[in-house]
Amino acid sequence: MSTPAPLPPDRAPDRAPHREPCRDPARPLDERVDDLLARLTTDEKIALLHQHQAPIARLGIGAFRTGTEALHGVAWHGPATVFPQAIGLAAGWNPELVRAVGAAVGDEVRVFHHKDPAGVGLNVWAPVVNPLRDPRWGRNEEGYAEDPWLTGVIATAYGQGLAGDHPAYLKTAPTLKHFLAYNNETDRCTSSSNLPPRVLHEYELPAFRVPIESGAAIAVMPSYNLVNGRPTHLSPLINDELRTWTTDDLLVVSDAYAPANLFGLQQYLPDGPSAYAAALRAGIDSFTQDGTDAAPSIERIGAALDRGLITVADLDTAVRRTLAIRFRLGEFDPPELDPYRELEPELVNCPAHRLLAQDAAREAIVLLKHDGQVLPLTTAVRVAVVGPLAGTLSEDWYAGTLPYQITALDGIAERLGQAQVEYCEGVDRVTLRVAGTLSYLTVGGDAVLRIGTEAGEFDLFDWGGGAWALRSAGNGQHLSVTDDGELVADQPGPNGWEVKQTFGPERSPDGLLLRHLHSGQYLRIASDGSVRLAADGTAFELAVVIDGAARAATLAARADVAIVVAGNHPLVNGRETEDRAELDLPAAQDRLIRAVHAANPRTVLVLSSSYPYAIGWAQEHLPAILWSAHGGQEYGRALADVLFGEHDPVGRLPQTWYHSAAELPDLFDYDIIATDATYLYFRGTPLYPFGHGLSYTTFGYDGLRLSTPSIGADGEDGEVRVAFTVTNTGDRPGTEVAQLYTRQQRSRVKQPLRQLRDFRRVSLRPGESVEVELTLAAADLGFWDVTRDRHCVEAARHSIMIGRSSTDLRLTATLDVRGERIPPRTLGRLAATSFDDYCATTLTTATRERGDAVISLEPQAWLAFDDVLLTPATYQARVANRGNQPATIQLRLDDPLHGELLGTLQIPPTPDLRELQLDSTYTPTGTPAPAWSPAPGAGSGRIRTVEVPRTLYAVFSAADLVLESLTV
Structure with a gap:
């Protein structure tokens, strides 16, 4: 979507002589923005830089706010249509459906906005385009895929739906979250993501680029973390990259309370005015800080202006972007337009949106395993439906309020009738007795937890990660903690931003301690018999009154089929602010599945979760397994459609499922290339691969044909058409997702093992065939060449692979690409970040404002630069020593420990980069090497000319040594 042209005369009202240019829809957008900007005072401009923009009565400007959450429905404003979580929408691999969902959500945002224009803004904070690098990320359900290209495709579809298709007006202004390299909640405001150039340009940026270039994204939100030591809210990439991808004004909004982190948690800048000034110069246009209170932000920006840290021109640049978005939303035009x-x-949760929610939930279901013996079900069976998620649906943090719930139990009972269905949650019912006494925890009629001689009974929900929830059997409400620390049973379940309904069990010599996870304090019995939170806890003895797994097994034994509905609560053990440590199912759920299967081998596992699990035992023993993300209000009907074969399971996994967390790199290591992470580089055999998803029928592939065996890197012959035939070889109708992957067979650098390039969904009757044709461009087969700091398409042979998933590849062909050959490096400028390999280093800032460098983490850390040609010249090295003792950087050839020593840099302690200079002329082999002539006080070293390309190592003698570059 490009900047709209002015309305034609037959669409615009007659131009009145008294109408200001800014109010004239027939004028160009830039002219209208210029006019309104010129009418604003400096104070008014500053006030427009906060999330909550107050009205300006003298100019007839209304209130405006950024930030209506719309990730998979309108959130936080009451009942609205709730669609599947974002990862569930992506699992359908159906951009057209995702666009329809986005359009429905956009319509509902508009309805809420009409009711409350100041409270419900049209700048929506969706979609999330962070590639799902690590399934332990707490916000896994908010993203689309671990593949950046697929993420971009789905995000573009959702954004286009939100933005609408009107040629002049935006329905809403979608905002991409969260820029950049954000996949950990642990220490998210203070941790720094290591992002080498190839990972930046090949993995992180592409997911953002496609929606921006297509016009599907109108705004961007930076993330909380730092990247290479610099807060993302100060990243030069905002202006240097993001804004070069569109000719429209791209609005950049801060994340909530992130501006204060710059001088608070991150301690990157000394105070508020300097932090706001730096953010404004870096490209931030709207500050989301202090809720609705704009005064602190206005004060800091004003102080920055008074101190000369920013200029009025800086204000104008940011305000212009905000105004441009407001114009495109139609705010300053006559209502009739x-x-x-x-x-x-009545559009909110209307029948059409309900049907769309069911379609989306149905297409999000992935059949992980199917032996053909149990599914699809018939209506003649008796079914035991068990599990903690069988009879309930849960809202995640960014979901709308569910207007109604169709649970798995509801959907199955609709098909079979209540008489053919038995149900239990499969959770234990327990009592908690004060250790060594006859007193029990109990819940009174006022819902307050206290001690009594009668045992209170609680249903114990194990959500994994050491998180329990306790529901009173007496009143059916979950145990929680009030703001004044009182223990009460008055909540329907875990809920809210600050979840106060979960407790962690801890063993002590005296018994079981219960730690309130939100506060970190323990349940303690006071002298008056009341129950409070305290720094130390009272020990309890837990007794099981009803064994949930055994009860479920009893139901399963007398049923024809058992269906276990398990998974996570979306606000517990993996959500915003909380990563997972492991991939395992909660222990109680694992026990439940095993017990039910032992009682009835015809057991189907249905997982409803925000993320992948390690379910190796289930894969080995159960006849059928299905997964979907939390599916919204129509989940149960959608599930029944698939279970009973009324709809073929069409979902495909948008991320890899692993056998265990041991197969994953460190959560904080973002270098997917070096760590063999994601399906692109993972060398093991996954539990379920990226792109996996089974059908009730089977499909055959044949006839792979390329339109040409060879293409050029650019020009008219830079594309190849890939054609093949897909046939439904089974006896049922079905939908296949045919996937195209490529692999570069030889390269100067480490290449992905396989990489998704395109896909096509085809629906086929039994025996029906269809020819699929996809187009592949040579430019898409390139990568980021660190030696020249640009995109490069190498001369190489590529495998063209067609199949059902990233590992189930049925057809292969070879394509020759006539690209370039990367020449040897010369030290015209050798950036430290252009390394080919490294050990015990990470990236850091070169200066506070711009540039990256490499810093050592321990002694004997090193960087490797392949194909380096050292020639006679005057060389300089920019280095720093942020440690306390003098240290060195050695330059060696071919081996970091024993390779030929070229020179040694003596670096005294200094936090800032300084230059060491080498005056060099060519000297024949065997003559003395030229001396390194450092800047005063910097030490000295030696180096000689190397005429054949070799691998150059920079070896650090200590931690905290910084190398930015070697230059001529």
């Missing part, structure tokens, strides 16, 4: 003015309140 608003194409969305007639959207009725």
Whole structure:
């Protein structure tokens, strides 16, 4: 979507002589923005830089706010249509459906906005495009895929739906979250993501680029973390990259309370005015800070202006972007021109949106395993439906309020009738007795937890990660903690931003301690018999009154089929602010599945979760397994459609499922290339591969043909058409997702083992065939060449692979690409970040404002630069020593420990980069090497000319040594 042209005369009202240019829809957008900007005072401009922009009555400007959450429905404003979680929408591999969902959500945002224009803004904070590098990330359910290209495709579809298709007006202004390299919640405001150039350009940036280039994204939000030591809110990439991908004004909004982190948690800048000034110069246009209170931000920006840290021109640049978005949303035009003015309140959760929610939930279901013996079900069976998620649906943090719930139990009972279904949650019912006494925890009629002689009974929900929830059997409400520390049973379940309904069991010599996870304090019995939170806890003895797994097994034994519905609660053990440590199912759920299967081998596992699990035992023993993300209000009907074969399972996994967390690199290591992470580089055999998903029918592939065996890197012959035939070889109708992958067979650098390039969904009757044709461009087969700091398509042979998943590849062909050969490096400028390999180093800032460098983490750390040609010249090295003792960087050939020593840099302690200079002329072999002539006080070293390309190592003698570059 490009900047709209002015309305034609037959669409615009007659231009009145008194109308200001900014109010004239027939004028170009830039002219209108310029006019309104010129009418604003400096104070008014500053006030427009906060999330909550107050009205300016003298100019007839209304209130405006950024940030309506719309990830998979309108959130936080009451009942609205709730679609599957974002990762579930992506699992359908259906951009057209995702676009329809986005359009429905956009319509509902508009309806809420009509009701409350100041409270419900049209700048929506969705979609999330962080590639799902690590399934332990707490916000896994918010993203789309571990593949950046697929993420971009789905995000573009959702953004296009949100933005609408009107040629002049935006329905909403979608905002991409979160820029950049954000996949950990642990220490998210203070941790720094290591991002080498190839990972930046090949993995992180592409997911953002496609939606921006297509016009599907109107705004971007930076993330909380730092990247290479610099807060993302100060990243030069905002202006240097993001804004070069579009000719439209791209609005950049801060994340909530992130501006204060710059001088608070991150201690990157000394105070508020300097932090706000730096963010404004870096490209931040709107500050999300202090809730609705704009005063602190206005004060800091004003102080920055008074101190000369920013200029009025800086204000104008940011305000212009905000105003441009408001114009494109139609705010300053006559109401009769608003194409969305007639959207009725009844549109929210209307029948069409309910059907769309069911379609989306159905297509999000992935059949992970199917032996053909149990599914699809018939209506003649008796079914035991068990599990903690069988009879309930849960809202995640960014979900709308569910207007109704169709649970798995509801959906199955609709098909079979209540008489053919038995149900239990399969959780233990327990009592908690004060150790060494006859007193029990109990819940009174006022819902307050206290001690009594009668045992209170609690249903114990194990959500994994050491998190329990306790529900009173007496009143059916979950145990929680009030703001004044009182223990009460008055909540329907875990809920809210600060979840206060979970407790961690801890063993002590005296018994079981219960730690309230939110506060970190323990349940303690006071002298008056009341139960409070305290720094030390009272020990309890837990007794099981009803064994949930045994009860479920009893139901399963007398049923024809048992269906276990398990998974996570989306606000517990893996959510925003909380990563997972492991991939295992909660222990109680694992025990439940095993017990039910032992009682009835015809057991189907249905997982509803925000993320992948390690379910190796289930894969080995159960006849059928299905997964979907939390599916929204129509989940149960969608599940029944698939279970009973009314709809072929069409979902495909958008990320790899592993056998255990041991197969993953460190959560904080973002270098997917070096760590063999994601399906692109993972060398093991996954539990379920990227792209995996089974059908009730089977498909055959044949006839792979390339339109040409060879293509050029660019020009008219830079594309190849890939054609093949897909046939439904089974006896049922089905939908296949045919996937195209490539692999570069030889390269100067480490290449992905396989990489998704395109896919096509085809629906086929039994015996029906269809020819699929996909187009592959040579430019898409390139990578980031660190030696020249640019995109490069190498001369190489590529494998063209067609199949059902990233590992189930059925057809292969070879394509020759006539690209370039990367020449040897010369030290015109050798950036430290252009390394080919490394050990015990990470990236850091070169200067506070711009540039990256490499810092050693321990002694004998090193960087390797392949194909280096050292020639006679005057060389300089930019180095620093942030440690306390003098140290060295050695330059060696071919081996970091025993390779030929070329020179040694003596570096005294200094936090700032300084230059060491080498005056060199060519000297024949065997003559003395030229001396290194350092800047005063910097030490000295020696080096000689090397005429054949070799591998150059920079070896650090200690931690905290910084190398930015070697230059001529």
